[in-house]
Amino acid sequence: MTDAFQPNQTSMSPLLHVSGLRKSYTEGDATREVLKGISCEIMQGELIVLLGRSGSGKSTFLNMISGMDAPSSGSIQFDQTELTALSDTERTLFRRHAIGIIFQSFNLIPTLTVAENVLLPIELAGAGSKEDRDTALKVLEEVGLADRHESFPDRLSGGEQQRVAIARALAHEPRLILADEPTGNLDAKTADLVMDILERLVHDDNRTMLIATHDRDIIRLADRVFLLQEGHLTETSKADALARS
C-alpha cells in the first residue's frame, strides 16, 4: 500500500468531516434534492450506524463518502484530503487506497476466484506479491473461508459470498469501511455470523466503519447512530434507533 492515504491526523481530529453536503438529481424537468446540507464527523475507530427508510439517501451518502459520486455542494474532508476538490481519477485512487466497501448484493467479481477477489484490492493498491497472497488467505481464514479460496463466487452461498465481500473490503487495510445493508440479503442465522465477524474486526482491530442498515443487532454494536430523514442527518440514541428499527 502506498503512503498517500496513510493517517495524517492527530488523535483528536476526526477521520471524516462532512459539512453542508447536498446532492440533487435532475429527473426530466424536475430536480429532486436527496441530501439537504448534511454535516457530521466520524472519529477513528468508531462504528457508526446510518438509519433511514428506503430511498432516504443512505446509499447516496455512502457513495459521496467513497468518492463514487460527487456532491452538488458541500465538503467532505477525509483526514486532510478534501474529496470534493479531487478529480474522478483522484477520487478513484483515494477509494482504492483508503476505502473498503461491503455491498448488500455482495458484488463479487464472478470471473475471479475467492482468493483473487480478496487479492484484487491489494493488487490495485500496488502490491500483489506472494506475501500479499498470504495476507489475502489470512483474511479469508478470519472470515472462515480459507478452504474455499479456489472456488468461484457462483459456487458459494449468499452468506459465504458476503463473508468474501467482507474479506475483500478489509484485505488492503482501508482507513474506512463502508457497508450498505451488509446483512440485507442474508437469513437471520447467516446474518448473525456476518455480524460476529464485523464486530470482531471493528472492535478488536480498531477499524472505522459506517454501516447503513436496519439490522437491530448491528445497531446494538454501534458507537453512534445517525438518522437520515428527508435529506437531513441527525444523531440519535441507540434506544431510539432500536425503537425505530
Added chain:
Amino acid sequence: MTNLSQQPSPSFPGRLLRRSSRRYLRQHPLLILLSILGVAVGVSVVVGIDLANSSARTAFQLSTETVAGRATHALVAGDGPIDDDIYQEVRVGLGVRQAAPILEGYARVSDPTGPVVQLLGIDPLADGDFRSFAGGPGGGLDLGGFMGGSSSVLMAPATASRFGLEIGSSFFLWVDGRAKEVTLLDMLDPSDDLEATGLDNLIVMDISVAQAVMDAPGQLSRIDLRLPLPIDVENMTALVEDRLPENVELRRAEARSSTLDQMTEAFSLNLTAMSLLALVVGMFLIYNTMTFSVVQRRSLMGRLRALGVTRREIFWLVLSEALLIGGIGAIIGVLGGVALGRVLVGLVTQTINDLYFVVRIRDLDLSYWALAKGLLLGIGSTLLSTIPPAREATRAAVSTVLRRSENESRISAMLPRLNWSGLGLAVLGGLLLWGSGTNIAVSYVGILAIILAGACWTPALVLLGSRLLRPVLGGVFGIIGRMAASGIGQSLSRSAVAVAALTIAVSATTGVGVMVESFRTTVDTWLTYSLEADVYISPPGTVFRRNDSTITPEAEAVIRSADGVISSFSVRTANVVVDNEPTDLIVTEPRPSALEPGRYKAIADYDHREAMRSRDVVMVSEPYSYRHGTRVGDELLIVTANGPIRFEVGAIYHDYASDLGAVQMTRSRYDIHFNDPFVSGLAVYVAPSDSVETVVEQLREATTSVQGLNIRSNRDLRQASLEVFDRTFTVTTVLRLLAILVAFVGVLTALMSLQLERRRELAVLRANGMTPVQVRRTVTLQTVSMGLIAGILSIPMGLVLSWLLIFVINQRSFGWTLQFIIDPMILGQAVLLALLAALLASVYPTWSMSRANAADALRAE
C-alpha cells in the same frame, strides 16, 4: 492535504484484471469465435484483393522491366510500328552505339485458342548491352543457329516445361489467326528468381523470325537505347526531331510500364474499395460484440470501479480484449487472404486480360507489406470500432453503473444525438462527394460517411419499426408477437447494431446489384445500336476489348466477295499517340444509322459525319472526353506518318467497350495520314434472302485456308460481349457474397448477445409457464422481424448507394453515363436475403434459448 499528484495514475489493467477479462472471454467462446471470424473474413477480403491486385501489377512490371532490360530510353513511332531502316539511322546518324531493335507482340501457343505468350524479337548482336538472359556474344548462345535459323526461338525452362517442350521441339505460334512453326533452339538463362518471373511468359527470337511470325516485314515496335549518363535529353530530343522522321519520338523506358499501370488504376481502386466494405461490415460486428461485452459487464465494471479501478484501466481492459480478438482475427484473416488471393488473382487476371492487356501471373506476390497492412487493418479496425464501447464502459458514474435499470434508457436518450450525427455525416458525405472532383478515393470516403449516416439513423428506425410491428404481430401471434416486437425496441443497443450491420451489407448488395444491372442494360442497349451488321469477323486477339490484330488482304477479299454478303464495312484498331499519350484509334466508316440520337453525347453544330470524311475531324469516346476533359470543338494533336497533325473533335460518342477512351477517325482520313492498309475487323450485311447462320458457315469454310478468323453472327458476338461483361463483375459478386457472410456473422453474434442478455427474462417467462416452443417462437419472430426491418431499410439505402455508384463512382472512374435501372426483383431479393440471413442466424440462439434451464438462468443472477 495529501499530495495526490504523487499517486501513480495507472493506465494498464493489472494481472488480476487481465485474468478476469480472459476468463470472461473464455466463458463466451462462440461469441468470441464469431467475432474473430468476422474480423478474419473482413481482413481476408482486403488482403486477398490487395494481393491479387499487386500480383497482377508486379507480374506486369517484372515482365515489362525484364523485357526493357537496361534500356534508358526508347524510340517509338507515334502512329504505330517503326520502320527498321530507322535503326541504321540511329546508330549512324544519331551516333548512338548502344541501340537495339525490338519487335514485340503476342501469340497463342499450339492452336488458335491456346495460351497467350509474349513474343520478343531482338538482334542478339546488339542486345547484349540491354538484356543478359538472351545470351548474346559470349553468352553461350548458338548465334549461328539463332540468327541463321528461320524459326529458332528461346524460352525459359519453366515456360518450356509448362508447354511440354524440349530443346529441339517444334510447335506453332498463332498470330492473328495465322500459324507459324518455330523450333525451341535453347533455353533462356534467367540470372535470378525475379528475372525468371519476368521471363515466365516470354518467347525470344531473332528479329527477322519475329517479323515473319508476326507478319510485320521491315517493322519494329521500338528501338531501345542506352544513353550515357548524365543524359542530355533536350539535346537528344532535338537530334531525334532533326534526324528522324516526324512520327518518331524519344520516350523514357519506364514510361510504358507506368502508362499501363494507370490503365488499371481505377479498376484496382474500385476493387479495393469493395473489399474495404467487407471490413466496414466487420467493424460493425466487432462494435456489436464489444458493446455487448461492455453492456453485459456494466455491473461488473461498476463493482471494479467501486473497488478503485480507474476509468482508464477499464478503457484499456476493454481495448486489450479487442486487441486479442483483432489480433487473432487479423492473423487468421491474413492467412485466409493469401488463400482467397490465390482464387481472386485468377479472376482479376482474367478481367485485366479481357479489358486491358495480357498478363500472366505465376504466383501470388506475397509482399510483407501487404501482409503487414492486413494485420494492421484488422487490428486497427477492431480497436477503432471498440473505442465507442470502451468509452461507454468508462463514462457512466459508478453509482449509476451499480444500478441495473439504465442500460437501455441510455441508448434511447442518445437517439436524438444519433439522428443529428447521422444528418451531420450525410451532409459531410454529400460535401465530400460534391467537392472531391475526380478523386475516387475521396468519393468513396463520402460514400462511407453516407453509409455511417444510415447506421446512425438505424436505431430510431428500428424503434419505429418495432412499434409498427407490435400491433401487427400482436394481431397474428397474440402476446408472443407483441413481446417479440417490443423486445427489439427494448434491447435497442444490440438489435439496432445487428440491424445496421445487416442493412449495410444487404444495401451494399442491392446497390452493387442495381449498378451492375443498370450497367448491363446500358451495355445491352448500346450493343443493340452498335452491332447493326449481321456478321462480324476479326482475327483471334489477345485482349477481348482491344483487338488490333489484322485481317490479311486475301481473307478480306474472300469475305467481301462471298456469296450472300451484300455490303460490308471495315474497322481498324490502332494504337497512336494523341496529345502525347498512347491512345486507341478506331478507324471506321460512319454507318447508315450513326445519326441515331442516343449514340452521341455531344455533336458539333455542323454535319460531323461529312466533316470527318472531308477534313481532319475525329470524334472521341465518352471515357476519353472525361479523362482528358475534351469537348466538341477542341483540337487533338495526333502523331501520324506525316508527323503530328491537329484534328478537330466533331462529336463525343457513347462507348462502353473501353474505359480507357478511344478516338474515332474515318478510313478515308486514316488512309491519307497513315501508311497502314490493314483492317482489324469486318462487319458484313447478309442478303435478306439468306440465313445468317448459313453465311457464317460459308465464310468460315472460305477463309479456313487463308487465315483463322473469329466469324460470329450479331447474336453470338453480342452474347460473347455480355459474357465478358459478366466475367468482369465476377470479382464484385464474390466480394458481395463475402460482405454478406460478414453481415451474417454479425447478425448471429448480435442474436447470441441478445440471447445471453435475455436469459433471465426468458427464464422468468419459462418459470411462469412459457413452453420451449413458445420461447422458440418468440425468439424466431423477433429475429425475423429484425431481418424484415433490415431488408426494408436496405432498399432506400441500396438505391442511394447504387445511385452514387452509377453517377459518382462509375462516372469518375470511367466516365460512363449509365441508365439508372431499378429492377424490382433485386429489391425483393434484398428483403428476402435479409430475412433469410436473420432466420438462419436465429437457428442456434433459438435452439439454445428454448433449452436453457430456467432455474440455472435465474440462479446465475
